[in-house]
Amino acid sequence: MLTSKECMNLEAQYGAKNYKPIPVVINKAEGAWVWDPEGKKYLDCLSAYSAVNHGHLHPRILKAVEEQLHTLTLTSRAFYNDRLGRFLKRLCEVSGFDMALPMNTGAEAVETGIKIARRYSYEKKKIEKNKAEIITAYQNFHGRTTTIVSFSNDENATHGYGPYTPGFKHIPFNDTEALEASINENTIAFLVEPIQGEAGVIIPDEGYLKKVRQICDKHDILLILDEIQTGFGRTGKTFCFEHENIKPDILLVGKALSGGVIPVSAAITNKNIMDVITPGSHGSTFGGNPLACAAGEEALNVLLEEKLPERSHELGEYFLKGIRKIDSSIFKEVRGKGLFIAIELTESAGGARQYTEALKDKGILAKETHVHTIRLAPPLVVEKDELDWALSVMKDVFPQ
Numbered sequence: 001m002l003t004s005k006e007c008m009n010l011e012a013q014y015g016a017k018n019y020k021p022i023p024v025v026i027n028k029a030e031g032a033w034v035w036d037p038e039g040k041k042y043l044d045c046l047s048a049y050s051a052v053n054h055g056h057l058h059p060r061i062l063k064a065v066e067e068q069l070h071t072l073t074l075t076s077r078a079f080y081n082d083r084l085g086r087f088l089k090r091l092c093e094v095s096g097f098d099m100a101l102p103m104n105t106g107a108e109a110v111e112t113g114i115k116i117a118r119r120y121s122y123e124k125k126k127i128e129k130n131k132a133e134i135i136t137a138y139q140n141f142h143g144r145t146t147t148i149v150s151f152s153n154d155e156n157a158t159h160g161y162g163p164y165t166p167g168f169k170h171i172p173f174n175d176t177e178a179l180e181a182s183i184n185e186n187t188i189a190f191l192v193e194p195i196q197g198e199a200g201v202i203i204p205d206e207g208y209l210k211k212v213r214q215i216c217d218k219h220d221i222l223l224i225l226d227e228i229q230t231g232f233g234r235t236g237k238t239f240c241f242e243h244e245n246i247k248p249d250i251l252l253v254g255k256a257l258s259g260g261v262i263p264v265s266a267a268i269t270n271k272n273i274m275d276v277i278t279p280g281s282h283g284s285t286f287g288g289n290p291l292a293c294a295a296g297e298e299a300l301n302v303l304l305e306e307k308l309p310e311r312s313h314e315l316g317e318y319f320l321k322g323i324r325k326i327d328s329s330i331f332k333e334v335r336g337k338g339l340f341i342a343i344e345l346t347e348s349a350g351g352a353r354q355y356t357e358a359l360k361d362k363g364i365l366a367k368e369t370h371v372h373t374i375r376l377a378p379p380l381v382v383e384k385d386e387l388d389w390a391l392s393v394m395k396d397v398f399p400q
């Protein structure tokens with residue numbers, strides 16, 4: 001077996017340096033815990049960017065995948081398979097929409113949402129050819145394709161990748177006046193995360209989404225919600241939009257859709273919108289493959305039967321309260337919804353990285369985002385006493 005050092009050296013020698021990982025190697029996991037090759041155990045407080053909401057190696061999801069693995073794994077969509085329809089039915093039941101288009105990664109779900117919105121607006125709203133505009137929010141994160149980074153304002157994510165795809169505008173997040181002011185005759189949609197994850201768990205004012213919904217209705221533009229990180233229980237509801245009793249026109253999901261076992265994503269909408277997608281107009285070799293569908297269907301069942309959204313709500317409030325009680329002198333703000341929590345440090349703390357590394361040394365894995373913020377998002381199966389342990393560790397790591 002390779003040591004941690006050997007694994008890190010191999011990656012450094014043969015891998016593109018598109019990440020700067022916390023220096024820890026994970027070689028096995030179970031539930032909320034992961035282990036390194038030397039046998040040291042860590043509480044996972046990132047959950048693979050909220051893909052592992054169900055906990056690592058959830059036995060029911062593994063069983064479904066294992067059975068499928070020995071039956072049928074890939075057909076392509078040149079043919080039907082016996083798992084896709086029942087998976088999509090379950091996904092539509094859980095989300096409350098008519099139809100879904102299955103893809104693999106989150107970025108592909110976003111691309112799919114953009115395609116659906118554009119086609120819909122050209123065919124059903126008679127927008128002039130190639131003029132459709134989609135409004136997005138500053139500090140957004142929607143993925144890494146060339147089109148998606150075209151509407152990112154993260155210099156790291158965009159530098160050197162031009163020319164950028166036209167047809168996107170930016171407005172400040174959490175600003176409904178800016179949204180209304182930016183709409184013109186070519187505007188077809190507003191694409192937004194209900195809580196901005198990568199930006200540092202930025203939670204908009206209460207009522208923001210409701211007002212956004214009203215504005216989109218008033219101007220007849222589509223609301224596309226990217227719930228790839230916030231979906232499937234992370235914020236204390238199955239979907240974050242439920243907190244404000246609204247529904248988007250197009251819902252984008254990924255990450256925890258499979259419980260983090262294999263990549264599964266989807267763009268979900270109603271029939272009158274999905275109807276613009278015709279044979280040959282979009283697709284993916286692996287999208288809707290039977291193995292992914294088996295994982296996705298069981299992950300949805302587990303999510304609801306184990307009441308993971310409710311757990312997230314209760315444990316999130318408990319954890320948030322506990323972190324606020326630590327009341328470190330370097331805490332600028334502690335915020336969260338469900339088990340989606342961020343600690344923003346003061347500028348004088350000198351960056352979050354030294355603290356994520358110190359947490360790692362003491363057995364908690366978390367990742368800094370945007371220099372000063374630490375995101376805490378443990379698997380939703382985490383136990384209260386495990387959170388108590390994490391709080392005691394954090395008390396040692398953050399200065400009084």
Ligand SMILES: *Cc1c(COP(=O)(O)O)cnc(C)c1O
Pocket residue numbers: 049104105106107108110141142143144193197198226227228229230254255
């Ligand atoms: C992770 C993420 C994506 C991209 O998903 P990938 O699977 O990495 O392509 C898109 N949107 C949001 C909000 C995300 O958190």
